Amino acid sequence: MSAHTLSQPQIAPFFPPRRTLMGPGPSDVYPSVLAAGAKPTLGHLDPLFVGMMDEVKILLQYAFQTQNEMTLAVSAPGSAGMEACFVNLVEPGEKVIVCRNGVFGERMRQNVERVGAVAVLVDNEWGTAVDVAAVEAALKANPDAKFLAFVHAETSTGARSDAKTLCALAKQYGCLSIVDAVTSLGGIELRVDEWGIDAIYSGSQKCLSCVPGLSPLSFSPAAVEKIKARKTPVQSWFLDQTLVMGYWSNSQGAKRSYHHTAPVNALYALHEALRLLADEGLEAAWVRHAAMHAELRDGLEKLGIEFVVAAADRLPQLNAVHIPAGVDDAAVRARLLNEYNLEIGAGLGALAGKAWRIGLMGYAARRENIALLLKALGDVLGK
Amino acid sequence: MSAHTLSQPQIAPFFPPRRTLMGPGPSDVYPSVLAAGAKPTLGHLDPLFVGMMDEVKILLQYAFQTQNEMTLAVSAPGSAGMEACFVNLVEPGEKVIVCRNGVFGERMRQNVERVGAVAVLVDNEWGTAVDVAAVEAALKANPDAKFLAFVHAETSTGARSDAKTLCALAKQYGCLSIVDAVTSLGGIELRVDEWGIDAIYSGSQKCLSCVPGLSPLSFSPAAVEKIKARKTPVQSWFLDQTLVMGYWSNSQGAKRSYHHTAPVNALYALHEALRLLADEGLEAAWVRHAAMHAELRDGLEKLGIEFVVAAADRLPQLNAVHIPAGVDDAAVRARLLNEYNLEIGAGLGALAGKAWRIGLMGYAARRENIALLLKALGDVLGK
Incomplete structure (x- = not known):
């Protein structure tokens, strides 16, 4: 033949x-993180592996400073973590206030539009922080907005925005907050529960110094409620977090059910990177x-x-x-x-x-x- | 604080x-593949890294037996490769004949419905191959169908279907074929160009014996034409292959543009696994x-x-x-x-x-x- x-x-x-x-x-990857990723592959339902995943979840909760039950790593890069937030939380026709002060705010807009929702843009000059007053004006002008989305640390410009104040504003105006923490997690102050962040995603390859390819993510109980109240199915099967949680959740000792094959070795690496962060504090x-x-x-x-x-x-x-x-x-x-x-x-x-x-x-x-x-x-x- | x-x-x-x-x-991962994944991380736009990606593409073309220009590895598991096929090719309202003889045919149906398209099911008993006659009957009964989707190697049952004949039938009835080769690639005969397969995806962690987390994918020129003729945007930003190809394509020496951060170390591992396959033949x-x-x-x-x-x-x-x-x-x-x-x-x-x-x-x-x-x-x- x-x-x-x-x-x-x-x-x-x-x-x-x-x-x-x-x-x-x-960024530079810790030597022990590279070594961890080369350890023998286990099956994704092996009890030893799922025990390690429980630890990854605890470590992610620490890194995010949250007790959110729905805290996990998306099996794909930060862009997929961003998309996971928008496709799970936002339904067609809903209004999202999107702060745009760099590449990733613009990417948020594209995500909003691809779920058939409406993006209300708050534009700020590249290299500046998101303007809190402009956001408040947008929230006032759009009482029907359901979400406020912004980038905590704009990787394209190096500007830091005031996530704490922005999330408080979102809450005040009845919006859920969606926060890009790709470059902030592990590098600058970030407190998911204390600041009242509803949905947040990050990347493995920035301040966690892990190999690229995973996206830590956390949803607040209010975000989970919003998902449960959806009238339409999540448009992505792969990123449908209700399905994914059947695999990640360890609550009540429930059996993990197969959703997709976990990126086992990348998760070893993330476990080690998060462990080093917890060790350092x-x-x-x-x-x-x-x-x-x-x-x-x-x-x-x-x-x-x-x-x-x-x-x-x-x-x-x-x-x-x-x-x-x-x-x-x-x-x-x-x-x-x-x-x-x-x-x-x-x-x-x-x-x-x-x-x-x-x-x-x-x-x-x-x-x-x-x-x-x-x-x-x-x-x-x-x- | x-x-x-x-x-x-x-x-x-x-x-x-x-x-x-x-x-x-x-499956068992080759020792040199585990070692490859632990090599020093390079930037995703480093000339040495993108040179390696060119080699990954050549090796994937060999593994798939195709000269398709749009051949790459999706930066996520096989389920995302499946979704990449459906969200890129299928538009809302279009009709897809889906062969269901196990878990993954059923997953295809869910993907079809989540893009707002219509799945026409050809059901076969679990553990049997897709029934070619039943597929032909469905193609005849649905002259407006645009796609035939089936699983070459059903991982849930161990049944092999006759991909060559099914793809020829699809062509005969004016449909594009979408083929799940997650478990078949590298394990059984599979010839993308010769069999006229239009869209195919696989997984890194089966017969390639690479770490889990990547999904090899290839689209024929006819599939690419279908994407170019879309009237609606692809609903996923992360899986939009037209955007992804701006990063993967090396045609005409064009500059690679950033889409998402590639899973660098996992791609080292895939390079080595595909290299071993080419060495063996x-x-x-x-x-x-x-x-x-x-x-x-x-x-x-x-x-x-x-x-x-x-x-x-x-x-x-x-x-x-x-x-x-x-x-x-x-x-x-x-x-x-x-x-x-x-x-x-x-x-x-x-x-x-x-x-x-x-x-x-x-x-x-x-x-x-x-x-x-x-x-x-x-x-x-x-x-």
């Missing part, structure tokens, strides 16, 4: 170099990110490099800086990558070609990385 | 034992699965164990067998797991409690596994 078989490609094993990852993510991790940011900022300013975001709104873990006049963006990044095995991020969207994004996320937020970056960037810029 | 922080969980590192995985998947892998199945079958029959599926329709890589009368299903599986570190699968759906599913997938399809299984099962059954 070989006469009509397409020929075998000859491809060598792939050996990536060890880069220092200081872009917008993936969440607040200690927040303090470390802030301290490393201050060190990086001082060094960049000595090189004459300026930040995109005003000091009060800066994310410590994602530093967007203006590319100095006359400097070749791509050439500098290529030299850092090729000569120093150091990755920094390009600008995205409105900041493409205008900014670099320097990440200090999770395991990447340490002194030796900052020293390398400052010396290498200074050398490449001839400073 | 620690006064109101939920306390740190104390959780130990997780050390899974090495199991032999002979259930319906995940696709047809050699098919022959090995058939030979190992024959060996297992002979041994099981000596134990007096009977198959669910008639010989002509059996999948070599997934052996559904009747649980002998008077035998405690769960107790036997637990003893195999706890005493022999050997996993076999429970029955699913209509076969729950009635059948075991013994997988011989990819790296698991080797003589020492069969020997272990036959001896352990014989001992536990007291034979």
Whole structure:
């Protein structure tokens, strides 16, 4: 039967170099997290594996600072976590106030429209925080709005928004809050229960310093009620969290039922990354990110490099800086990558070609990385 | 600020034992695949990484036996690959003939209905192949049907359907074919171009013996045309393959654009698993699965164990067998797991409690596994 078989490609094993990852993510992965992901695969219904999943849930609840029962990791990247929030919570025709101050606010709008709902946009300039007054005005002007959606830490610009105040406003005006915490979880203060966040998602590959591919997610009891009251089915089978919870839930010792095959090895890695975060302590991790940011900022300013975001709104873990006049963006990044095995991020969207994004996320937020970056960037810029 | 922080969980590192995985998947993962997934993480736009993705695409084209340009791995499990086919190809109101002879045909129906399309069901008994005559009758009776969807290898029953004939019928009646190859890819003959398959998806964790979490997928030029002619947007942003291809495509040296963060380490693992398949040769892998199945079958029959599926329709890589009368299903599986570190699968759906599913997938399809299984099962059954 070989006469009509397409020929075998000859491809060598792939050996990536060890880069220092200081872009917008993936960030440097903890060595023990990489090792955890290579441990022997178990079946997704193996009692030892589901016991580990119970621990992942406890660790996620700690990282999110929540007691939400519906807390789990979506078996796909952060974009799927975002979509899981919108497809589960929002029904066709409902109104969602979407704050847009970067790429990911715009992506939220697209998600809202793809579920057949209506997005009311609150636009803020790229590189600024979401304007609380403008949000309140939108909430007042749209008493029929059911949701307020915003990005806590805009990965495209490095701006931090006031999640606590925004969620309180949402509650005051009878809206559920949907919060993008892809870049914030583990890097800056975030308290799901205390702030009254209703739906939140993150990514494994930012301040958790895990491999990319999973999206931690948590829904409040009010969000779960909203899902239970749906009149229409969730349009996605894969992301239908009511079905997914049949597998993740361990309440009342109920038997886990098969929904989809869990990404077993990626979950080993997430377990280890969350365990390291709990060992360090969440607040200690927040303090470390802030301290490393201050060190990086001082060094960049000595090189004459300026930040995109005003000091009060800066994310410590994602530093967007203006590319100095006359400097070749791509050439500098290529030299850092090729000569120093150091990755920094390009600008995205409105900041493409205008900014670099320097990440200090999770395991990447340490002194030796900052020293390398400052010396290498200074050398490449001839400073 | 620690006064109101939920306390740190104390959780130990997780050390899974090495199991032999002979259930319906995940299957035994090749040691070099586990090692590949632990290699240093690169950025998802790093030139070295995107070069590796080009190789993944070439290797997937080989595994699928296709020259389809739109061939890639969805960044999520096989269920998401299934959903990617339906949400991209099928528009609301369109008619899809869905063959249902197990759990995954039923899942296809749910996908069809969640896109607002109409499923015309062709039901076949669990454990039998899809009935070609019944499909032809349905195609004749529904000249407005746009798609024929079926499962090549039903993981829930171990039945193989005649994909070549079914796809030819679809073409004859002006339908595009959508084929579930989750359990077939790499295990039995499958020729996407020669058989005229229009949309196909698989999973990483079956006969490819990669870690779970990725879904290889391929669309024919006719399927791509159908997507381009859509009148409505794809309801999923994450699974919108037109957007995804902006990242995966390397045609004309176009720059890859960011869609979502690729699961970098899982893709290392897939690269290695596909490389091993190409090294062995696709047809050699098919022959090995058939030979190992024959060996297992002979041994099981000596134990007096009977198959669910008639010989002509059996999948070599997934052996559904009747649980002998008077035998405690769960107790036997637990003893195999706890005493022999050997996993076999429970029955699913209509076969729950009635059948075991013994997988011989990819790296698991080797003589020492069969020997272990036959001896352990014989001992536990007291034979």
